[in-house]
Structure formats: structure tokens, C-alpha cells
Amino acid sequence: MKNNFIGMDGFVWFLGVVEDRQDPYLIGRIRVRCFGHHTGDKVILPTEDLPWSQVMLPVTSAGISGVGQSPIGLVEGSHVFGFFRDGEARQEPVVMGSLPGYPTELGDTTKGFYSPIKGSDDPHAPDYLTNESSHPRWKNSPDNSQLATRDDYSFNPSLTEHASIAVDKEVRESVGIVGVAITDPFTTAAAFINKGGSSLFGFVTDMITSTLTPLIGNQLLSSLGGTLGGLSIMQNGFVGTITDFGKNAWQTITGLADDPFNALLETSLVKQTLAPDGFLSAEIFVKSANLTADVLDNMVKNGFQQVTNVDPSNPLAQGYEVFNVTNYALASQLLGADRITKNVDAFNLANEVVAKGEAITKDTLSSAQKFVNDAETTLTNQAQALQDAENQLKQSSEVLVVRDAQGNVIELVEEEFQDSQSQQGRAEGGKGIPVASTSTPAGRTKLMNQFISKQGGVSMGWSVPTPPEVSDVYPYRHVYESESGHYMIYDDTPGNEMIQQRHRSGTQYFIANDGTKTDITVSDEIKAVTGSSYNTITERQVINIGDGLKVKVNASGKYNDGQNHYEILVGAGANVNIQVEKGDINLSTVDGNINMNSGGKINMTAKDDINIISEQDVTVNAGDDITLKAGDKIRLN
């Protein structure tokens, strides 16, 4: 018997799939197709005819006036549980929660009970989803965030690496460059060059690219920019270039099998632009006679970009159609990931150059890039240069050679710099990274210990820490991930208690279990403070600035309260060292004096003239003697 009383006329619940979340009133309602209650035939019951379902929020959200979370977590394709507020009439659905699962199929946008949004229409969907629904993103894998499950992508071919993880790797390479403090070897090398003369330049560059790379990876190469880079262009048969896996991919892409495939392959050429550590780009030359419309269509769809402005005088273009490999993934697939440059910036830059229709040269990539004929020659030269350097270094009495455990040269240090008490030595920027303690006041081992390289007890450099990658995080890792790839992690995994908040671009901060907080910004960082800013650092601060530094104090000029000064105070037993590698130190006032007061001596040394010019009087007062000594004349006028 019907009571006409909500809650007393039965609890009619349902399971369903979200098909629409574009609530015109923006209150988070969704359209749900309910299993059993609604047909899956969208001709009979289109998505737009489904009623709007209200969604329930947890008690941690107020559900009023924007307090708490907003009810907009569901996406088209989400499976949900709910009930009908109006009981058996079933016209007013209410969604209580979502149901993660282990999808074994992708969505069919033409049918009910699937997301009607095509993957190709969703900018956040992976590339392999085109006509399939935008969600689920993958099949045969848990619906949980891959960040939470640390799913093994290689185990499941239908998975691709989580976009955020892939971006993180890229970002870390980039950020690593910024954070690498091993300016010391470069500084040392530069000092060595200055000391030894420019004749050693070629040696140093090649030595660093070949010898220091194993130690500091490509970070150094990249940090040194194109100065030490090398480019070469090779032309060879395609067959001998591509990997076995690449052959299969090529066969799949062209849609040709056996003989036609082999014919196409044999008649194809590849022209590769080489970076010191791998290919920057590749151009595939496919014989025009073998290139059918279907093959052409498949190639374009799969990432090849046909070059239309081929120089007709290029002998390679005669009878061939030219294609660029325009993305990193495809190049990795065809040529082998280990053979592609790890410098993604350079690779992308190469792609941009190609996209403009320009050739990749040292000028198009970087005006300062070194250009050699081919990779083999570069390697030969590097080996020879290294040997020559070894020989020269053995004869040098002014240089300390630091080697790693494998015997590789990892640092060149002038002897005089080894005097750590030397004022000049310290003025060179110091050696190593100052870290006073390796554990926190609570006794936990500091994360930075893992990111500071040391040789012989000397801290050589540091890189930006990355969060520890631990595997057994389930069910302790609490992840909130948005559609575009932003995420927050609250990790309660024993021993890895961590907080991380990350933008999809890679800008993020994380707090490691020892309390270390790392901020990574992949673009600009702007800070605006309307009041005062107070910073207290118990130990030390190290700042590496790739470009310039500008500090403007009392920029507004409106403060005149006695606290508007730029003050640098150094405690007892420490110096202020200012060093310019090449350039001037300029001290000037527009309206004011320059006052120097020394508790001890004032020493000035110049390799060139010392000029003191005053538009008015010059007064020299001495409490004791005045001594003037000249190598030549003393002129008084």
C-alpha cells in the first residue's frame, strides 16, 4: 500500500552509468542511464531524455554556499549507485556514489550505458582513444588512479604510461638541469681553460660530453646548452636503421605485409640528425612508386608528417616522398628509445624547426652549437681528445684530477683552489654543497643526502629531489586526480608518509617523510606580498641562478622610516665574497656617498690601472705614514 510518504514507500535503488554532466544549472547534476530501468537503445531513449540526477556529497562537504567539495567528480562513463527519491515512480534519481571496477572493454559511444563522449573530442583523453568513449581510459586494469596502484604498464599492453608520470619524467629532466649545482666542474674547466689557454677548448668540450656524461647525465650537456653539443646528419638505408620492433610498427603503419612491405622498406631511406647522445630527428624517404594512397593515409594518421617543401635539387627527393617523424613516441618506436636523444627539449625544438619547414642545423637549434660531420667522427674525436687530455693532464702540475670509482675524470681543479682557506679560493664560489647536517632535529635522515653527489668527502653538486618511488603504497596512498592530470597525494604508506600536490604541467610541491619540502615550478614563479616577508634559515642557503638577479629596494621610494635600506650583515668569522667571472663590478650612487669603513686594512689589487677621479677635492688622511711606490714614475701636477 502506498503511503505517499517519501522514505516509507520503498527504497528503490539503481545502478547506472553517467552519460551527461552538463547541468545547465551548474549544480552538479548528471544524467544517468539506470540498468534495468532504462533501455540501452539511444534511439528509443536518447541521453538528453534522461532525467537529471542530483548527487549526494559526503558529510565533509556542506553542500551549501560552496562550502566543501563541489559535486563535480563524476565523468561520462562513471558507474554509479543511487536511489529514486520518488520511489516506484522512478522519475527523480539521486546518485549516492561511484563504483570503480576493472573494465574489460572500452566504451561504445553509440550505445547507452557508455560515455557518449568520443576520445577524440576529449582533449584530456589519450591519443589511442578516438571513436571509443573518453572513459574508461584503459581496459583490463583497475579503475583506481595509476598513481595509487603503480600499475605495471609493460605488463598490460593496453595501457600507456600514465600521462602525469610521463610528464614528470620530462619535467624532472628539465628541472634537474636547473637544479644541478655542478657548475663547479664547468667553473673548474672554465678556470682551467683560462689558465691553460684556449687551445684546450676542443679537448674540454669533447671530454665533458663523453666523460662526464656518465656521471651527471645529460643534465650537464643540456645545462651547457649548445656550446658543447654536436650535430651530424647521416643518410642510410631504412632497413639497417630501424629496430625489429620498429619494423613491425612500420609494417602495421603502412598496412603492407611480406613482399610489398619489404619492397617499400628496401626502397626507403632515412636521414637522421644526430645529437651527441642520439637522434634528434629523422626523415623517412619512401619511394613514390610504392606509396599507395592507403599507405600514405596510414602513415599520416600514425604520426608521419609529409614534407611538401622538399628542395628539388636534393638528390634524396628524386623519386621519393619525404616524411618527418614528428613525435618522440613514434621515433622511439621506430628507431629505439635508447637511440633517441634524452634531451626532450632539443628533440621538441628539432620538431618545431622541422614544422617550420627549415633544416636542422646548428643555427636553427642554437647559434652556438658545435657542428661536426657525423656521429662516428664525433665519437672518434672525443676518444682521441680524451686520450690527449689524459696525456696533457699527466704533465700538468697545476691541476688536480678527480676521478670516479671507474677511473673516469670527473673534475679538474687547479691546485691553488684546493686551499679552502684562501680568500680567492672561496671567492670562486666555494667547493661543493654546504649541508651542515644530514639528519633532521627529529633524527630522520634528510632526503637531500640522496641528491648531493660527493667525491672524496667533497660535496660536488646537488639536484632537485624527486619523491621516493615506493611500490607498496596500497591502500595507504590517497589520491585525488582530476581529469586533466592535476593530482593531490596524501600518502600514509609507512615509511613514506608524503604529501604532494601537482599541476598537470609539472609544477608541484611535495613534502617527504623527513619533512623536506620541495617546490618545483616549471614556468615562472611570482610572489606578491603586501606586507613584510620574513625568512629564517637555521643553516645555509644555496641559490643557483641561471640568468640575472635584480633586487630593487624601496622601489616605490615612499618609505623613509629608517628601515628602507638594503643591508647585508655577515656575522663574525665570515666574509663577503663577490666575484665576477668576466665583467665589471660597478658601485654607484645617484645622490649619496659611497662609504667604506674597514676594521682592518683596505686592500685593492688590479691587473690594470687604478683610477680615482673626483670632480672636487681628494683628501687622503693617514694616521701614520703615506707611502707611494711606483714601478715607473710618480706624476704630480
Add this chain to the structure above:
Amino acid sequence: MSTVTNVTKAGDYVLSERFLLTSYRQGIDDSEPLSIDVRQLISEIQIYEGINNFTLSGRLTLTDGASVLDDLPLTGHELLEFSLYTPGMSPEDTDSPSGYNFTSENGHPMFVYKVLNIISPNQGTKIYTLEFCSREEIKSSQRKICRAFTGSVDTIVSSILRKDLKSKKNYIFEPTKGVNKYVMPKLSPFKCINFMQKESISSNNVESSGYYFFETKNGFNFKSLEGMLSKGKRGGEYKKPVAKYTNTPVIEGGKMFDKNAPNILKVYEFNILDRFNSLRNIREGVYASRLVTYNAFTKQFKELDFDYIDSYTKQKHTGQLKQSDISNPATSFMPIFNYEDGKPMSSFPEGKYMFESSTQGMHDTPQNVTDNSQSFGPPDVENTLQKSISQKEAYNSFKIEIKVPGNTGVSAGDIISFETTTYAGHGAKETQIDPFLSGNYLVTKVGHLIHTNKHITILTCAKDSVSKEYTPEGSELLNREKDESTNNFSTDTVDLLLS
């Protein structure tokens, strides 16, 4: 069973020459389905219709002494073809026939769905009882509707009737108010209609909510209670009774009824099924009710009290001997008197307490946001539910049953007139018409019983008012019991007093 073409006496009927049971399979050497004429086997026919029944139904009893039915055989999947009329109402007698035409030539055969029991009273004789119904009943049981409907409810019902039930019968409807939208969640066609009819509002009688969908000999009907009582738009005339039955022992001229006379308007038997049940009326919300509504979209809630007296004056009613467009609340079967603290019975709404969702906007579109308009949805429960319940239950609370000579001219949903005398007294009072029982009635159920050459019609009728006003009373006369409310005894004290 014999065919009667001339009215000889009350209870005569006209049954078609052929009374066919048609099998699902072909006949021998014939592309036509196998049919057997069972007219000579008929022992009894029952046909039912009612405003609470979606379709016609019936029961047929056959006595087969020659194993005729064994040739079919019966499976519960047969069609039944025949026609039944009251003499004078058949196509042969009038241009406006009124009866049951279940023939395939120009009518709509019934579907035999059940063989109830088979009795063998003697060797070689079998008595079959078959149950049959309209084919729409079968079709409705076979399918579920799951699609969205937008439009007036009467057009939605029409769509279901024609497209889903594939019915070719007449559709007689009273237009409904407004445009509504429903998404049917896999309901059978009749359940869809049943769901919608409760909320429907008449465009003619705006105070009437709650519809009835039912089949009569004329086709399918979709009407409100007031639509059954009156014609056309609001304020239209009351319908005239299709038959005037009297239970009085004498006719107006002072002559006694001749039971053998061919007067089909006499009453064989009269029973009161429901009359005074004020407790049920209180509990079911006839007199008063309170409806709390909650709109989950706007986060608003309301408390709405329904007062029978207020509503009564705005609605049409049946029950008076002389119908009037003015509905005097004193003619309702709820006497208006000071029940408690100066309040009538209709001032206690918590007797029926309801809580319903009034959430709107289930089908909002961006256009609704732009226009600041409301999307289509079910009718507003705030304007329908209480009136619908009160009106429906009011008719359930005053019901009679009369057995009359077979009359295929009366259908469910028709108005009849019924007169009866008061029971008590002698002399002058014997001829007094009972002003409370007599009056116009709504026919809610019709049963036809045809056996042994006689056709009896059993009419279940209801009304919601009386011809003579109940006298209003302002004094609180019913509250005169002895006041012992100041005496409070513990059980120990009672035990002590009793010991």
C-alpha cells in the same frame, strides 16, 4: 441458449448466431485458423467492466457432451468471437447499437487465457470454464516501455494505446491540462498509464485531478471522475442518467411492478456495499489531509492542508436526485458540525499525513536557464494529490450494488438514477423516497451474467453526495462525556480500591 430478436421480457438478450472459439493453428485444408462454434455448448457467460479495470474480462462455461472441444484442443491461447446485445440495442434494431461486439468481422475478439477447471459430471460430458480478456491485457503483460514522453497525458496515453498496445479500439478521453514529461522506467503499458492517471489534471475540470483508464463496450476511456459526471468544459451540464432504476415496490401511478413485464429498469436486488465509514474517511484523507512537499532543486518545503468543505464547493458531485451546478457542502456525506473546539471534521488534516517530492527541473535544458522557465515534468503534486485522494476515496465510501435485468446499454463510467424507499414506517412513509440513498450514481463496475436464458446485469454504483442536506450543527454536542480527566490513579491505588 437461443437467439432472441424480440423483447419478450426483462432479461432477454441477443446473442450472435456464431460463438467461435478460434485456435492459434490452421484448420484442415484451410488457410484460415481452426474455429469451432461452441454456441450450443454454452452454459454461462460472464462479462465484466469497471472504471478500475483496464480491460474487459469475462468467464465462459461450456458443457461439452460430444467431445467437440477435444478437436481444438483448448490451450489457453484461443480467441473468442461473439456478440451480445440487449434486445432493441443490437445493430439490427438501431443505428446506435449498444452492446458487446467481440466478432472479428466488425468488432474485437477476446483472448482466452485460462482454462479454469474441467469437470466431468458424467461419462462423456465435460464442463469447461474459460477466462477471457481483451487482447490489450495480454499485450500489456508482454512488454515494457522505456522511453521519454513529452506532451499532454491524454496524448501520451493515446500513443501508448496505439503504438505499444497496437489497439484498434475507440479511445474516448477527456483532455488533460499542461505539457508533461515522463521517462518510463521499463513499465508495462498499463502500469505506465496507471502511473500517469493518478497525477493527471483535467483541462475541462481544473479542480478534478486523478484520472481513470478503463475499457467498456465502446472502447478505452481516459477520464476524470468529474468528466464522467458532466459534459464539456468546467461548468458544463451534468450528464443525464443512461438508465433510471427504481427499487420502489410501486410505480408512480400506484401500481405494483409486474416482475414479468418487459421493464428492464426494474431492480431485482439491492445491496449497500459501503456507506458510513467515517474512520476510514479520516484515515484515507477524504475529509482532510496534510501534504508536506520538498523541492530538492530549490530546497523549499511546504505544508499544504486539504479541507474537504473548501474543495467540495469547487467540484462536481453526484448523488442528488436533482443535479445542480452549485455544490452545497451540506449535501456531502460529511455532516458539517462542531466536532471539537468549533472545528468540523475537515479541520483535522493530520489524519492523512503525506510527504512527497515536488522537485522540478528534472529535464532542464540550457534554454530553461536562458528563459528562466521551468522544464516539462510530471504535474505538480501540490495541486493534484490531496484532491485526487479525497475524491477517489469519497466515491469508495458510498457504494451500492443492484441486480437488474440484462442491459448492455449501461457501461462503467455512466450515470444512472436509482430510487429506493425508506425502510421504516407504515402508511404514508412507505412510499417515501429515501433522500440519502436515492439519487444519481456513477457506475463503477458492470457485470453481465447470462445463463439459462436470462441475462442479469449487476451494477456497482457510487456517489459522493446526498439529495437531502445534512443539517449543520454549531454546538459541540458529541463531546458530552463524563469528565474524569482530573482523576489520576496509579495501578496500586486501583488495586487497593478494588480489594
